[in-house]
Amino acid sequence: MRILVLGFTGYLGGHVVEHLRALPGARVFGGGRSPDAELDIDLATARTDGLAKTLASAAPDAVINCAGSTDGDAVTLAEVNSRGPAVLCAALREAAPSARLVHLGSAAEYGPGTPDTRVTEASATRPVTPYGATKLAGTVTVTTSGLDAVVLRVGNPVGPGAPPTGLPGR
Structure with missing residues (x-):
């Protein structure tokens, strides 16, 4: 199986690639802006x-889309988190329409819970930050693309190499 991981040098993408490369028969390609990328793919400008x-x-x-931005101004967030998945879906429909797309969304798409209400996968989306709003736009693009696609909304991932910009990294 040929698997392309976008954002493979990022925190989540690095862990995904490490696990996939351990699978027998998996040929994993790293795509992104990094000089280490096997495929030069910048979803913000592609x-x-x-x-x-x-x-x-x-x-x-x-294709596993781990590319995204958690910080920056609204334009930067929109380029990576909203525009990126839209371009990716359009290109996949043209070049690899049978490829399975796994897109990493964010729990920030749900917005805040309340002390009396748990946020679950069935909760309504109501993001309150540009990050959450741009991730939700990416999710809507992926889920309405007509591709064989799934969105995984990630909460607060914790583990080795956590970036200093997130709560676990601090």
Whole structure:
């Protein structure tokens, strides 16, 4: 199985790649802006036609989108978290329409809970920050893309290498 992991040098992407590369028969490609990337893919600036060519050459059976931004101004967040998934979905429909897409969303899409109300997967989305709003826009794009796609809304991941910008890293 050929698996493309976008954002493979990030906190979550690094862990995903490590686990996938241990699977027998998995051929894992790292895609992103890093000089270490096997495939040069910047979802914040990619054009659909160029990304489609890159995807066609990689011929992935699955794409795991771990690319995203948790900090920055609203424009930066929108470019990566909203525009990125839209370009990715358009390129996949053109170049690899049968590839499975796994997109990492965020629990911030739900917005805050209350002391009396638990936030569950069935809770309504009502983000209160630009980060949550841009991640929700990406989720809507993926879930309405017509692709074989799933969104995993990540809460507060904890583990080795946690970035200093998040609560676990502090």
